[in-house]
Amino acid sequence: MKFQTVLFMLVLVNVSLFSEQDEVFFETQRKRLNSSDIFEIRDAIDRLTFIKSNRGFRDILSALEGTPNFPTSENNAPAVKFYAAKAIAKKGDKIAVPVLIKTFQKESASIVEHNPPKVRKISDGVADRFSNSSPYFYDDGEIPMVLACGEILRTLGSLPFSESSEQTIKQALSHPNFYIRSSAADAMYESNRKEFLPTLSEGLGKEQVPYTKVSILSAIVGLERLPNQNFKVVTEMLSDKDPEVRKKASEALRRLDLRIAAPYLEKAIEVENHPIVLSQMRDDYAYLISFRNP
Template identity: 80%
Template sequence: MKFQSVLLLFVLLNASLFSEQEDIFFETQRKRLNSSDLFEIRDAIDRLTFIKSNKGLRDILSALEGNPNFPTSENNAPAVKFYAAKALSKKGDSIAIPVLIKVFQKESGSIVEYNPPKQRKITDGVADRYSNSSPYFYEDGEISMVLACGEILRALGSLPHTETSGSTLKQALSHPNFYIRSSAADAMYESNRKEYLTNLVETLGKELIPYTKISILAAIVGIERLPNQNFKSVTEMLSDKDPEVRKKASVGLRRIDLRIAAPYLEKAIEIENHPVVLTQMKEDYNFLISFRNP
């Protein structure tokens, strides 16, 4: 009896200590989220993402919204919204949907239209493949609001479907900026809802920008998962002159998840000279030929 009492006391003390340590952990991350150091904020978001508890979910939502009282602070930087959206996608909780929509609608309205002949700057958002703010080849300190809004859309697509999130994605598919349209297509694929196929097919017929066109095609192929004409069109874009388009085409073939796509990637790998694209192609090829349970 005495031993049981001592054991119970030991368990209670440990539980109390763990609870106190947990409180300290979350309080520390909240303070770091209010830091003026972007990388400190990102690390805090990462720590709150990869824990089993959802206790830090509202802190990530606050980071996504930013601080309206200090518009120029690092707390409102596009990179913070970018990583917060990624975190919310991983958390998978539908409580994030209204906030994601609110922030997207607020920020996407001021994003400029893509204009190929004009020399673009990082502050203009995503430009051509030589831009530091391009869809794939960017660094942490160069994330534009265009990239952040794109990540918000992808997060919406990965979360449980709602009527408002669906209408937001459909509207974004006709946004003036090509990368926003591309991200909306990605989000529709993430949702894996066949009801989006009509919207995607209609938009594909009007799209002129190669990067957005392959994004829409990759979404259609990923949802259909059929070796049809859309699949053939994706394979043809593996030879596009733009490395971003080739990379997206590789992702599209992975999405179809059929071994019939592997030979096309194998041939593309033989001539690919961009290291980032080559890595993606090899990863997608290995995925397609790997043995997986149905």
């Protein structure tokens, strides 16, 4: 009996210690989210993302919203919203939908067709090689709001469906900025809802920008799951004169995950001379031909 009592006390002490450690962890991350250092904020978001507990989820939502009373604060930086949106997509909790919509509507309202703060080339590198390709290539701390809004849309598409999220995504497909339109098409694909097909087809008929056309076409093919004429056009864009479009087409074929796309990528690799695009094509080709459990 004495042994059982001692064992029970030890368990209580350990539970108490773990609880105190949890409190310290979450309080530390909250403080770091209020930092003026974007990289420290990003690390705090990562730490809250890759733990099993969802306890820090509302802290990530707060990071996405920022601090409206201090508009020039680093907490409102586009990079913070970009990484917070990516984290929310990984967590996948539907309580984020209203916050995502509110933030997107607020931040996208002032985005026009062409607004990069400085001229960049694809050779300058991309902010996150695992994110969807973008026509804007920046370092982590220089991510513009248009990238953040695009990431918010894709996250919105990946979360459980709601009428408000559907309306927001549909409206974004008519946005003045071609990257926002591209991201809206990505969001429709992420939703896996065939109800978006008429909207996508209508958007395709109006679209003039090749980069956005790739996104719309690949979304249509992805929802139809048919290697039809739209699929053929995506493969043809692997030879577009713009390296950003070729890279986007390669990523689109990987996302579609149709093995019949592998020969097209293999042929494109033979003639590709841009190092970043070539690296992307090789990664995507390797993914398509790799063995994966169904």
